[in-house]
Amino acid sequence: DAAIAVSTKPATIHIVTPNGQQKCSGEYVLVGGERVHGESVWKQKKGHFRLCSSKAGTWIVANGSPKESSFEEPSNVALHCERPHRGLMPDKVSGPWSRLDGEKLVEDDTIKATTIVVKPAKLHIATPHGQQKCGGEYILVPNESANNQPLWKQMGGKYWLYSGTNGMWILGSSGAKLKNFECSRGVIYSATPHGGLMPNKVGGSWLRLDGEQFIEDADISVSV
Numbered sequence: 001d002a003a004i005a006v007s008t009k010p011a012t013i014h015i016v017t018p019n020g021q022q023k024c025s026g027e028y029v030l031v032g033g034e035r036v037h038g039e040s041v042w043k044q045k046k047g048h049f050r051l052c053s054s055k056a057g058t059w060i061v062a063n064g065s066p067k068e069s070s071f072e073e074p075s076n077v078a079l080h081c082e083r084p085h086r087g088l089m090p091d092k093v094s095g096p097w098s099r100l101d102g103e104k105l106v107e108d109d110t111i112k113a114t115t116i117v118v119k120p121a122k123l124h125i126a127t128p129h130g131q132q133k134c135g136g137e138y139i140l141v142p143n144e145s146a147n148n149q150p151l152w153k154q155m156g157g158k159y160w161l162y163s164g165t166n167g168m169w170i171l172g173s174s175g176a177k178l179k180n181f182e183c184s185r186g187v188i189y190s191a192t193p194h195g196g197l198m199p200n201k202v203g204g205s206w207l208r209l210d211g212e213q214f215i216e217d218a219d220i221s222v223s224v
Contacts, residue, residue, distance in 0.1 A: 026147075074100075130217070148163070164181070
């Protein structure tokens with residue numbers, strides 16, 4: 001007997017792409033009543049990208065609306081799953097995924113489409129050489145986000161750990177909060193865009209404000 005696969009439609013899917021096309025990362029929400037090539041569509045929360053099926057039967061992440069004639073043009077497809085989905089949801093297809101790099105797609109095994117996102121309930125910031133006021137414990141703020149990513153608040157302090165509009169993790173104070181985090185203000189930054197990785201998983205060093213300029217500080221750490 002032929003096996004019948006039943007694939008439920010996730011209400012949300014999280015895209016992780018740390019090495020490039022980081023602007024595509026974050027949470028995607030199922031769009032009710034919208035289908036492309038017979039399959040469901042997810043729209044980036046507070047963004048312009050959509051996760052949907054291509055005409056060839058593969059999952060893609062592309063900018064804009066599927067109704068636009070240029071939607072599936074190679075220059076507009078930021079992420080592409082190489083394996084045909086055959087009706088399986090994006091989080092159930094094993095990949096591999098590719099991302100647009102210049103004018104060509106390059107395979108990237110760090111790209112993931114997943115429904116499971118581990119948001120640490122508590123993070124510890126250590127910054128021994130400067131901006132020590134930012135150090136300490138940060139608590140996850142439930143049911144709130146900043147630029148499509150989780151948000152943490154310093155215990156007993158005024159600082160926030162948030163994702164800036166530049167796609168980097170940032171330690172900012174009340175000024176960023178007043179802007180509803182629709183900014184990239186802060187005194188400590190991750191050196192590279194996170195692409196959906198949590199602050200304790202981002203590779204590379206961090207930058208901190210020292211006087212009027214930012215300097216790299218390899219001793220800044222974010223841990224659980």
